[in-house]
Amino acid sequence: MPQQYFTSIFHYYALNGAYQVEKKIMVHQECINCKTQYGIDEIVYFCPKCGDILEIKFDIKELAQTLKHSDWKTKPLSVWRYRDFMPIHEASQIVTLNEGGTGLHRSQRLGDELGLKEVYVKNEGENPTGSFKDRGMTVGVTKAVELGARHVICASTGNTSASLAAYAARAGLKCTVLIPSGHIAYGKLAQAMIHGAKVLQVKGNFDQALEFVLKLAEKHKSIYLLNSINPFRIEGQKSLGFEICEQLNYQPPDRIIIPVGNAGNISAVWKGLKEFNQLGFIKTLPKMTGIQAEGSAPIAQAIKSNSDKIIPVTNPETVATAIRIGAPVSWKKAVNAIHESHGTAETVTDDEILAAQKMLARVEGIFVEPASASSIAGLMKLVKNGVIGKDERVVCITTGHGLKDPDIAIKQCEKPVEVEANMFAIEQALGLKQQRVILAR
Ligand code: F0G
16 A cells, blocks of 8 residues: 655744644655655655656645645745745755745847747856756755765766755765766866865766766665755756746746756756646646757657657767756656646757857846757747747746856857057057047146
8 A cells, every 4th residue: 555654844933923833744755657655755766666767746735735824925035935845854954055036037138039029037047056956956955964864976967066066065965976077067067176076077978977876876875866866856946937937926938948958857847837736826837848959859859759758869969068968867757747738849959059148148148058048049949930929928947157168158259359558559459539638627
């Protein structure tokens, strides 16, 4: 018989001046395939019965009751505003750097360029370590602390390692990261190193690095795995979906466009949207639209060919190194999200990605890394193809800050002009006419 597990959420909160005990909520981990349930304090990454991945499930009615008596709406926009939605026992152990609460920028000039009425950019580069990963890491590392882990690990194309290194440092945990040799942006590497992680550069790609960390976590039970296969990370990342709804006054957009790599984020955003819908906070659900780089697009290819299975790409290639992934571990969740939401997936070329990156920086003042710009490139392509209508309200998620990968930005811009340190040379370089200055007495 499947077991149910309670979280022991017994933290107190103030309501009308009086302190009350928060209600317990039923929550468990569940296999997305065979639906076998596991407790939230069991360390399982794949279902021992069928080998598929897990997700966190709440009793939504209990959650609704808890929310009725909670002061969550008085909290600032952030991951922990949604503390009631998080499978964490005690508030006192939370490991945070103030993540979430990122800007949802109405992007009029981008919209005008594309002939769209209402476009927004949800800029996740505004998170503490400069990417959306912090939303998942605050919850994942808090869970690690709760479980008594002393050593955390991940494989990464860069941002996950930067984020895990920072949160592990904050919690005083040992941190190991495996990154693909030669294919990681410098800013991200610098972050993992300065936060004191043990960095292993694997002579292979991300998919191979992930295989190794999965094996390590399986073999050495003292090492806690924090890739997005860990469902606690997905719980943190679902707050991205909540925030978009709240920032739009509970009128969700028609479509959310999101870069896809290992496919955790699109699954997380969709999970958040569905929970808000089940709770009655939103009445409609956006079409989830995943964008992949042409050279590493197994999910987009599966959607385009109407297949329910992906064919992994053995040698993924793209300038957007963050999404240079050939065998996304959460592909099933992503394909489900796209199908359930009547969304779609598209591929974009490296040139399209770089052009979108430059355009966003120049028309909206938002500097994002190449992988993030793929959502903008995808928007441009889907508008051009007529898939996105001119009246659609669209939110593009930009996942990481442009400074993560300054080399790429510098390469595609005009070089700075070197000038002598005098007014004449500076005016000449600026094409300004020489004028005699008459000083007033
Ligand atoms: N955008 C950026 C900037 C990323 O770093 C990633 C993933 C994605 C998009 C894709 O998100 O994997 O949830 O589909 N980066 C991971 C990493 C793989 O290791 O930093 P996803």
